[in-house]
Amino acid sequence: MSNRFLPDNNLLFDANRRISQLRTLLRLILLIVSSLLATYFIQYDFNQIHIALISTIFVLSLFYVFLTLDTSSIISGMLIWGLTILILFLAWHNGGLYASAITALPCILMLAIISTNRVVFIPLVLFILLAIYALGYAHVFGLIAFKSTDQIEFVWRKAFDISVVLFSFSLVMSFITKDISSLLFNLSQQNETLLNEKNEAIKLGNYDDLTELPNERLCLEGLESLITIAQKKGTILAFITLDIHNYKDICSSLGHSQGDLVLKELAVRLLVLFNGQPYLYRFPGNEFVILRPAIDYEEVSVFAEQILQALTSPFMIREYEIELLGAIGVAIAPFDGDSMELLRKKSHLALYKIKDKKTCEYHFYDEDLESIESNKYQMIKALKLALENDEFELYFQPKVDLSNGKIIGAEALIRWHRPNHGMVPPDVFIGLAEESGLIVDLTKWVAKNAIQACKGWHSADLNHLSVAINLSAVDFRRGNLPQTIFKMLNNACLSTHYLELELTESMIIDDQSHVQSQILELHTKGVMLAIDDFGTGYSNLGYLSRFNVTTLKIDQSFIKRMNDTQHDYLIVKAIIQLGQSLGISIVAEGVEDQENAELLKQLNCQYGQGYYWSKPLKNEDFIQLVKKHNVI
Ligand code: C2E
Ligand code: CA
Ligand code: CA
Numbered sequence: 001m002s003n004r005f006l007p008d009n010n011l012l013f014d015a016n017r018r019i020s021q022l023r024t025l026l027r028l029i030l031l032i033v034s035s036l037l038a039t040y041f042i043q044y045d046f047n048q049i050h051i052a053l054i055s056t057i058f059v060l061s062l063f064y065v066f067l068t069l070d071t072s073s074i075i076s077g078m079l080i081w082g083l084t085i086l087i088l089f090l091a092w093h094n095g096g097l098y099a100s101a102i103t104a105l106p107c108i109l110m111l112a113i114i115s116t117n118r119v120v121f122i123p124l125v126l127f128i129l130l131a132i133y134a135l136g137y138a139h140v141f142g143l144i145a146f147k148s149t150d151q152i153e154f155v156w157r158k159a160f161d162i163s164v165v166l167f168s169f170s171l172v173m174s175f176i177t178k179d180i181s182s183l184l185f186n187l188s189q190q191n192e193t194l195l196n197e198k199n200e201a202i203k204l205g206n207y208d209d210l211t212e213l214p215n216e217r218l219c220l221e222g223l224e225s226l227i228t229i230a231q232k233k234g235t236i237l238a239f240i241t242l243d244i245h246n247y248k249d250i251c252s253s254l255g256h257s258q259g260d261l262v263l264k265e266l267a268v269r270l271l272v273l274f275n276g277q278p279y280l281y282r283f284p285g286n287e288f289v290i291l292r293p294a295i296d297y298e299e300v301s302v303f304a305e306q307i308l309q310a311l312t313s314p315f316m317i318r319e320y321e322i323e324l325l326g327a328i329g330v331a332i333a334p335f336d337g338d339s340m341e342l343l344r345k346k347s348h349l350a351l352y353k354i355k356d357k358k359t360c361e362y363h364f365y366d367e368d369l370e371s372i373e374s375n376k377y378q379m380i381k382a383l384k385l386a387l388e389n390d391e392f393e394l395y396f397q398p399k400v401d402l403s404n405g406k407i408i409g410a411e412a413l414i415r416w417h418r419p420n421h422g423m424v425p426p427d428v429f430i431g432l433a434e435e436s437g438l439i440v441d442l443t444k445w446v447a448k449n450a451i452q453a454c455k456g457w458h459s460a461d462l463n464h465l466s467v468a469i470n471l472s473a474v475d476f477r478r479g480n481l482p483q484t485i486f487k488m489l490n491n492a493c494l495s496t497h498y499l500e501l502e503l504t505e506s507m508i509i510d511d512q513s514h515v516q517s518q519i520l521e522l523h524t525k526g527v528m529l530a531i532d533d534f535g536t537g538y539s540n541l542g543y544l545s546r547f548n549v550t551t552l553k554i555d556q557s558f559i560k561r562m563n564d565t566q567h568d569y570l571i572v573k574a575i576i577q578l579g580q581s582l583g584i585s586i587v588a589e590g591v592e593d594q595e596n597a598e599l600l601k602q603l604n605c606q607y608g609q610g611y612y613w614s615k616p617l618k619n620e621d622f623i624q625l626v627k628k629h630n631v632i
Contacts, residue, residue, distance in 0.1 A: 048093065097136060110173055406629060443472065500530050502530045572600070
């Protein structure tokens with residue numbers, strides 16, 4: 001702004017406003033000139049002034065017609081110059097420096113300051129000053145007649161006075177306008193900043209930071225308009241929830257930045273699936289929501305398949321190949337509801353149908369799911385009572401030394417004898433117990449009973465046996481797990497190294513330091529640590545030595561396939577070699593036949609667990625089995 005002598009009109013007003021102002025100005029001047037012409041017609045016979053005024057009206061009308069965004073600068077320049085010439089012309093014919101037309105010059109200068117730039121303004125001021133002296137000259141040489149009272153010696157004085165007044169006026173107005181201009185410029189800048197901030201705030205409130213996808217709020221708007229359209233057309237609208245199962249595992253093992261990159265990449269892949277406007281939203285957590293107008297369920301199914309394909313093709317993030325596991329729940333408007341709350345709830349209920357979180361599937365909501373949900377709450381209620389009513393029982397599945405076939409210990413697996421329901425397997429209720437927090441008490445019950453059982457084995461002369469229990473991430477939340485376990489071991493007079501805790505990879509590499517500190521505390525005092533379902537997570541394996549992991553339990557899925565699939569065979573072989581080189585025991589889980597057991601033995605796997613030796617057994621049956629096995 002500092003180098004700006006005159007205001008730049010574009011800064012003051014936006015283009016459209018400027019045009020409308022110029023139009024108003026033209027109308028005003030046309031009115032003034034026409035009134036002037038009318039008075040001339042009344043007072044004088046037709047002369048040059050009439051012609052000049054008529055020509056001016058004609059030119060002004062042309063300006064009015066041809067005024068556009070492109071011509072506005074030229075027209076405002078021509079208008080100022082044209083009016084100046086008209087005024088000087090009128091002055092020439094009406095008494096020169098003594099003409100009343102001269103008094104209109106400040107208005108012209110003011111107009112020029114406001115509506116043109118310095119390229120027009122400076123020559124205009126010079127021209128007007130020159131014209132004033134030219135009029136004075138005309139007076140002196142008799143080209144313009146004096147009025148009776150005027151005297152020749154005052155002409156130059158008059159010319160000087162007028163030019164000083166006009167010059168001072170121009171200068172003062174220029175400074176004032178410059179100030180106003182800079183004030184307006186600052187204001188417009190502040191306005192722009194405020195607008196940007198407002199837009200940013202709107203964006204933050206409506207869009208997800210990471211993926212830049214619209215969020216829940218915009219989804220609600222989109223849903224309302226799409227439902228209205230669907231109702232008019234008689235079509236359906238699918239409310240699709242995409243849930244990613246293994247996102248937490250990915251973050252735990254590769255870090256949150258990699259996890260973020262996967263989500264971003266997934267968002268890009270999903271956007272490609274849309275032809276027109278993408279109705280794709282990110283909800284809190286790892287949930288993506290898609291709204292899909294469709295003719296029928298078949299069309300939605302095809303689309304769901306496409307989503308699964310986008311989800312399951314491996315992601316190359318830096319040097320890692322990452323596979324996502326997820327599932328899709330679909331609710332259909334108008335049949336399943338027409339509010340976001342209902343459709344979202346039902347799409348979540350549809351996700352309950354997924355039994356195995358290791359596969360990627362999609363499911364539509366159906367009414368049976370309502371009963372699943374109410375069953376769920378009933379089951380949580382029943383679980384609470386089950387602890388009080390002593391409905392649980394521990395089963396023990398032997399772990400066998402592959403070199404001599406002897407049982408070296410057991411994994412304790414919980415069973416629930418639910419009244420009127422028979423035996424409920426842990427897969428059905430462990431998740432619910434975790435969700436409701438009941439797992440903490442359940443784990444205490446398991447730990448206590450497993451420790452007592454182990455103590456019992458020792459008392460029955462089977463004092464080489466150890467016991468393993470399964471832990472859940474939720475068990476670490478209270479922070480007192482180590483104390484609870486040490487107290488139980490103490491009460492039972494059982495040495496810490498007879499107890500093994502089975503953890504999953506995601507638990508051990510959890511970012512939360514309080515989990516890690518508890519694991520370390522347990523381990524430092526001699527409790528054994530096993531990694532359950534090893535091979536299914538994404539790990540940098542650094543934790544193996546950091547926590548002095550004692551055992552790796554190879555996931556059943558590899559063991560089951562290793563006899564038939566080279567790929568799985570190689571994975572098992574590699575895990576066994578890893579264990580050997582790090583001095584970590586390896587347990588192969590899910591061994592079901594002799595062929596499997598033999599192959600593992602050939603690979604120098606130390607221990608096995610599975611139906612081949614025994615299913616999980618009641619404590620007394622387990623003791624019998626050990627006695628039988630270990631004698632042979
Ligand atoms: P897991 O820790 O991987 O336990 C092994 C599961 O595989 C057990 O199922 C066992 O019965 C089964 N299994 C063992 N050998 C074979 C085999 O040769 N073939 C087949 N098909 N299956 C075999 P279960 O007892 O139904 O337990 C399922 C899961 O429930 C467990 O998987 C564990 O994650 C969880 N769980 C069981 N008891 C507890 C517990 O006390 N606390 C916690 N937090 N989780 C538990
Ligand atoms: Ca286990
Ligand atoms: Ca396992």
